[in-house]
Amino acid sequence: MSGTSPLFQPTTLGSLSLPNRLVMAPMTRNRAAADGTPTDLMAEYYAQRSAAGLIIAEATTPNAVGQTYPNIPALHLPRHVAGWRRVTEAVAEAGGRMFVQLQHGGRIGHPANSGLRPVAPSPVTFPEPVATPDGNRPAVVPRTMSLDEIESTVADFAAAARRAVDAGFAGVEVHGANGYLIHQFLADGTNHRTDAYGGSTARRMRFAVEVVRAVAAAVGPERVGLRLSPGFPGQGMSESDTDVLYPALVEELSGLGLAYLHLVWAKPDQPLYRRLRAAWPGALIANPAQPWPGPLPADGGRREAERLLDAGADLVSLGRAFLANPDLPERLAAGAPLNPVRIEHWYGGDHTGYTDYPTLRQPALA
Numbered sequence: 001m002s003g004t005s006p007l008f009q010p011t012t013l014g015s016l017s018l019p020n021r022l023v024m025a026p027m028t029r030n031r032a033a034a035d036g037t038p039t040d041l042m043a044e045y046y047a048q049r050s051a052a053g054l055i056i057a058e059a060t061t062p063n064a065v066g067q068t069y070p071n072i073p074a075l076h077l078p079r080h081v082a083g084w085r086r087v088t089e090a091v092a093e094a095g096g097r098m099f100v101q102l103q104h105g106g107r108i109g110h111p112a113n114s115g116l117r118p119v120a121p122s123p124v125t126f127p128e129p130v131a132t133p134d135g136n137r138p139a140v141v142p143r144t145m146s147l148d149e150i151e152s153t154v155a156d157f158a159a160a161a162r163r164a165v166d167a168g169f170a171g172v173e174v175h176g177a178n179g180y181l182i183h184q185f186l187a188d189g190t191n192h193r194t195d196a197y198g199g200s201t202a203r204r205m206r207f208a209v210e211v212v213r214a215v216a217a218a219v220g221p222e223r224v225g226l227r228l229s230p231g232f233p234g235q236g237m238s239e240s241d242t243d244v245l246y247p248a249l250v251e252e253l254s255g256l257g258l259a260y261l262h263l264v265w266a267k268p269d270q271p272l273y274r275r276l277r278a279a280w281p282g283a284l285i286a287n288p289a290q291p292w293p294g295p296l297p298a299d300g301g302r303r304e305a306e307r308l309l310d311a312g313a314d315l316v317s318l319g320r321a322f323l324a325n326p327d328l329p330e331r332l333a334a335g336a337p338l339n340p341v342r343i344e345h346w347y348g349g350d351h352t353g354y355t356d357y358p359t360l361r362q363p364a365l366a
């Protein structure tokens, strides 16, 4: 069944050789220690999923104030590097390859999580409650970032990227999607600045471009990916100029030689998606738009993944199907049934709903 599908054909990404075109999408699981240090349980979880062509490890904060939720991994202290090294070594030993996603939460955060007031391009409060160790709490008004803070935050992304490479990651994905800090700068719903970082499309793009350029200069562009979610309406986001903003941003970054562009909610028939594919000269990872929060299609998203490859994507990322199926490539190739996703264990907890999903070879693991 797998014989003819391009999903299971080897490919390359920069200097990496990938055994297939299935990428494990970044997924926050809130299993790091309270200080952001990755744990041995995380090493086990990622090693179990090392059959992915590429793993993109979950959103990881490049500095203290960027922390979103409780038990989010970090990359700003030596102990974070040491913890992540155990994860990358476990994945390499199991035959896998791994990037890590760098995410600054911006207005999505809480003093109860980071000890600090969240910062953002403008004082536009996140309209939803934020998870904290004491349960969901109302979001606080974020503090407006000064120009100095913007500069130091760009430097924090670059330093975190260096630490990621020290920790054994093959590269980093800059999180420009889903309503976090970089997206808050891009979108005019959350960016009301009147200085060099707000107003026109070009000025709202500036922070994203500076972060990507700084990270690429720090570790080499071939080790850097960027995740974007054009028009994403969740997390209180709104953009009045999606069709102008994203083509302009992609065009601006197209000459840097980045490892990849990663598009969320990718729809092969959508004109903007096709336009971005055409404008991006490098590898494109497409994350299909599947029912949210579920259930997933019975084929685990294989048909949709193949449609995206047909429409010009180089790789396809899947999230929930990898979360619940450590051996996802083998299952998709065989047309085997998938484990159902246990949503109640997504965010936080122990091994339950995390490392206890059975594989075809070890059906009794749970």
Ligand SMILES: Cc1cc2nc3c(=O)[nH]c(=O)nc-3n(C[C@H](O)[C@H](O)[C@H](O)COP(=O)(O)O)c2cc1C
Pocket (backbone or CB within 6 Å): 025, 026, 027, 028, 029, 058, 059, 101, 175, 177, 178, 227, 264, 265, 287, 288, 289, 290, 291, 301, 317, 318, 319, 320, 321, 346, 347
């Ligand atoms: C539990 C969970 C955590 C997630 N955390 C992140 C994250 O840290 N960073 C990110 O960019 N997307 C995150 N996402 C979104 C996924 O990367 C992916 O885009 C989404 O699940 C849709 O893909 P799917 O239909 O294959 O699951 C998360 C999704 C889930 C289910």
